[in-house]
Amino acid sequence: MFQATKRDVRNKNVEFLWRLLFLTMTVLLVLPVLIILATLIVKGGPAISLGFLFLEPTNGMTEGGIFPALVGTLWLVAVALLISVPLGVAAALYLSEYAPDNWLTRVINLAIINLAGVPSIVHALFGVGAFVLFFGFGTSILAASLTLAVMTLPVVIVTTRESLLAVPRAFREACWSMGATRWQTIRRVVLPNAVSGILTGVILEVSRTAGETAPIMLTGAVFFLPFLPQGIFDQTMALSLHLFVISTQVPNVPEHLPYGVALVLIAMVLMLNAASIGFRVYLRGRKKW
Amino acid sequence: MIRNAREGTEATSDRHENAIRTRNLNLWYGDFQALLDVDLQIKKGVVTAVIGPSGCGKSTLLRSVNRINERLGYVRITGGIEVLGHDVYEDGVSLPRLRKEVGMVFQRPNPLPISIRDNVLFSLDLHGTRDQGPGKGVKEEIVERCLRRVLLWDSVKDRLQAKATKLSLAEQQKLCIARLLPVKPSILLMDEPCSALDPKGTAAVEELIWELRGVYTILIVTHNMAQARRVSEECVFMLMGRIVEHSLTEDMFAAPKEKQTADYIEGRYG
Incomplete structure (x- = not known):
């Protein structure tokens, strides 16, 4: 009675094939990441030393360290976050909590999504x-x-809006029915429940900000600067641009140097991400602030 | 907004008897008319049940009293609603003030994802001023008083810091009533408050509603006729956006005046 028919066998085989296909694709996705990391660690590892991290480049950037670039990237990321997070979160709050659903807000949403598609050189x-x-x-x-x-704003806005939308409507209704204003509702209920999702957007932004080369090359980052930036009106070196320069523009750079820079850049992004993930876990535990 | 022509003729006499009064209330969701010429007087301190088949407008009626309907954006209203003798659709009506006076309990218990204690104190935080809020000791007193009032104190007194969402549904619903009380509302609107609860929870919440009778004016929407019979003193039967009958609950169930009411009560439709 419960013997598999021909049809059942075929279904089972098809099922297996699809499963195998999806699994293969997943492995193919992970593989490049692992290969990149492994290459960087093997080839760039020997370059890493305290001197490499805390000295400035010397001898036409073929020797010495990357300290000014490291500090410069931290400056760029920090200032960019200080600008885009408040702006993006405020815009997302307006769009999801205040704005009526009409053609204007739909145009704004469309514009934000399109902004995300603009090439970085533009x-x-x-x-x-x-x-x-x-x-x-x-x-x-x-x-x-x-x-x-400006470049990363769409990421912040979109992820913030998603996490605001994920806060159950029942919470808002409870607040409104007790006479809470919109701001009181946002401050006491919506934001505390959305903050971990917002931080996810910030994590994505950190990675992208630290790695971009084209936008900063024309607007504030320079090839070589023998001193550290003293304020936001100074020019600066940056890891991403430094990597570009020593791998393409400077002759006779030892091979381990660019790999070392890349390794430091990735490690820095991962550490910043780990910090915000830790912060997110902490906030999720509290759910109140 | 169109003013009712009858306004003025009987406006002053019922000031102190009616908690809620609607005059010629019509309401549209876009093109769909959900309420037609609703004239209703809800007496102070009385439990009034609104019954009727689903889609008859009973929840809509409830939700226009505290103006929570307006969030939808495409709602249009003519006529008027008075709460304690004041038109709530007048210019200059402060919604926070109105909703402080008119508390609401929802179909699905919706405590906030914070502690039991903070849920009770939430409305105080919303409406109290920063510097003259109650002191620490007073706050604990308020929490205890409100939780006792809803017959919840004994089961939660040892875990006031626990998350409210961890409570059973019936307890959550009681908490949702308790959190309205610190700001001393006079009217409680309840939108099918027991429909998400099991029979035992339903009995507990009904007991509480009966307990609050007289102190608060309670307007409760229910599709459960037995419940209307158990908890209410007056009963309103609605059909297709109109009020069909409004009478004492015992009279309505013993001898309905309208045929439509009788048919509904006997279960011929609904």
């Missing part, structure tokens, strides 16, 4: 025109970070 040119020239910030950390912030 953002770079926009940054030159707007921040370097029009606002007169010159090529500086401020101009570069503003450009990076």
Whole structure:
């Protein structure tokens, strides 16, 4: 009675094939990441030393360390986050909690999604025109970070909006029915429950900000600078640009050097991400602030 | 908003008897008219049940009293609603003030994902001013008083810091009533407050509603006729957006005046 028919056998085989296909694709996705990491560690590992991290490049950037670039990237990421997170979260709050659902908000949403698709070199040119020239910030950390912030805003807005939408409507109704204003509802119920999702957006943004080269190359980052930036109106070196320069523009760079820079860049991004993931876990545990 | 023509003729006499009064209330969701010429007087301190088949407008009626309907954006209203003698659709009505006076309990218990204690104190935090809020000791007193009032104190007094969402559904619903009380509302709107509960939980919440009678004006929407019979003193029967009959509960169930009411009560439709 319960013997498999021909049809059952065929279904089972088809099932197996699809499963195998999906599994293969997943492995293929993970494989490049592992290969990249392994290559970086093997080839770049020997370059890593305290001197490499805390000294400035010397001898036409073929020797010495990467300290100014490391500090520069931290500056760029920090200033970009300071600009884009408040702006993006505020915009997302407006769009999901206040704005009525009409054609204007739909156009705004569409514009935000399209902004995410703009190539980074176009953002770079926009940054030159707007921040370097029009606002007169010159090529500086401020101009570069503003450009990076504009570029990553869609990520922050979209992930924030998603996490706001994930807060159950019942919580909001409970608040409203007790006479809470929208801001009280946001402050006491919506934000505390959405904050971990918002941090996910920030994590994505950190990775992208730290790694971008084109936007900062035209707006504030330079090939070589023998001193550290003192403020947001200074120019700076950056890891991503430094990597580009020593692997393509400078002759006679020992092979382990670019790999070392790449390894440091990835490690830094991973550490920043780990920090915000830790923060997220902490906030999730509290759910109240 | 169109003013009712009859306004003025009998407006002053019922000031102190009616908690809620609607005059010629019509309400549309977009093109769909959900309420038609609803004239209703809800007496102070009385439990009034609104019954009727689903889609008859009973929840809509409830939700227009505290104006929570307006969030939908495409709601249009003519006529008026007075709460304690004041038109709530007048310009200059503060929604937080209105909703402080008119508390609401939802179909699905919706405590906030914070501690039991903080749920009770939430409305105080919303409406109290920062510097003259009650002190620590007073707050604990309020928590105890409100939880006792809803017959919940004994089962939660040892875990006030526990998350409210960990309580059983019936306890959650009681908590949702308790959290309205610190700001001293006079009217409680209940939108099918027991429909998510099991029979035991239903009995517990019904007991509580009976307990609160007289102190608060309670307007409860239910599709459960037996429940209307058990908990209410007056009963309103609605059909297709209109009020068909409004009378004492015992009269309505013993001798309904309208044929439609009788048919519904006897289960011929619904």
